[in-house]
Amino acid sequence: MKDLNHYFCICNPGLETLAQNELRLLRIQGVPEVGGLAFSGTDRDVVQANLCLRTASRILQRIALFPVAGFDGFEKQCRRIKWGRFLTPSVPIDVRVTCESSRLYHEKAVQERLLHWLNEDCAVRPGEEGESSQRIYVRIVKNRCTISIDTSGDHLHRRGYRLQTAKAPLRENLAAAMVLASGWARNRPPLYDPFCGSGTILIEAALIAKRIVPGLVTERTYAFQSWPDASKYVELVTELREHWKGQIRAESQPLFFGSDRDAGAIQAAQENARRAGLTIEWQQCSFSDVSYLPDSFVLCNPPYGQRIGEDLRNLYAALGGLARSRPDLTIAWLSSDPRWQRATAMAWQKRLGFSNGGLAVQLLRNG
CATH class of the missing domain: 3.30.2130.30 (VC0802-like)
Known part of the structure; x- marks a missing residue:
């Protein structure tokens, strides 16, 4: 042994x-x-x-x-x-x-x-x-x-594709946790993020859909590759990367669609997806301006703050309105405060809880 x-x-x-x-x-x-x-x-x-x-x-x-x-x-x-x-x-x-x-x-x-x-x-x-x-x-x-x-060296959330960021970006490992806990990966329907920022949630979902492991996104190095006996680790990294390349799904991926009202965020998302080798549709528009949403799964990290302003109250009310008017949609979102949940006028199920930048957050889902 x-x-x-x-x-x-x-x-x-x-x-x-x-x-x-x-x-x-x-x-x-x-x-x-x-x-x-x-x-x-x-x-x-x-x-x-x-x-x-x-x-x-x-x-x-x-x-x-x-x-x-x-x-x-x-x-x-x-x-x-x-x-x-x-x-x-x-x-x-x-x-x-x-x-x-x-x-x-x-x-x-x-x-x-x-x-x-x-x-x-x-x-x-x-x-x-x-x-x-x-x-x-x-x-x-x-x-x-x-x-x-x-053994890792650089933090494992740093996949290498995200050189461009929007405001308050969500770490890649936390975005992946949202995707896995949301239940989306079970059937992999079309996925929409209306507050996409630099695109991290959709990129992580697309990597999961295509079965691309994080170590294949870029040729990053690990701490064990600088140890005195590094040669055996270098050989293992090479061998296992080849193995996981053979596991990548070749079939067409489900549709991924992201929108954000910030033009800089959309540009960052486009660049990040390109570096990850993924095809994702991006559009600059506000959540209220999305006119057509096909049957899909909505997964997002809406903006939040310590003070409830009228704009945020209206945004969360619109999120709740979408859930009520489109019962065919599955909606999962990250909440930092029970006040945001109340603003949606909806009951939500907790799927996950963790800390994001020192702030306790919950992943909530309708049904």
Whole structure:
């Protein structure tokens, strides 16, 4: 049997079940924990997870777990770790420390000690501001220390297609979570987003429809590709990318249609879809100006603010009016405040809850 490593999939609170389902499709058993999902697997499994997970933020490899009461014990355990498997002098490091309810409570002191020891043992240096670096995570909770190393590198929501953004863009992994939780992917009917912004929701839906995994959108790199034993990971990335290219659906995709009243947003959406290699129809118009809407599924992230103005009240009233006048439509939307739900004068079912930019939001659906 192949040696198994221990990993942790970080995801936004509320997305654990979706990420767990994604892991299950890769034949990986994820166990929910605070902040994400723990799983055991091979090198191949961690490459698969990085390439394929749509709702994850990043994947860590857990490299040490031990009780700790002071700096002497912490140093002793840290020096036992085979850092040479992960660190190389040419790649700077970024040490991130969290301490809770422990004798070692000074996070900055823990960080400085570990940086000093790693510089002595591995000749590595801390990264400068904005410099690409290998992240190391130290978490000390109730005198138990977990040390993990990042396998992903850049945040996994950064697929590479979104160079143009509109105001308050929704992260790609959150947009994918909306698509998966909405129920649209079950039958994949035509999909419409009347507040499309830079197009993220529709682009993520189109990627799901065509079975294009995130790691195929662009030739991004991962942290494990800069490890001393990078060659085996490079081979796995190449092999698995070829495998997933063979899984792309060749048949014509369902119709995707997005509109927004902002001309800059439509231009950004067009450029982003082009970079992702997708065909999506875009139109500059207000929600109230959409004159014809065929039988379809509406999925959107309407504008919201802390203050209820008349314009927003009318917008949500129009959304509720559409749902009542067109019972043939399935409508799912992201709500940040019960006041918006009341403004629609409709009853909605909660499909998902998560945090978007520090704001608690819910995905609601009619029926």
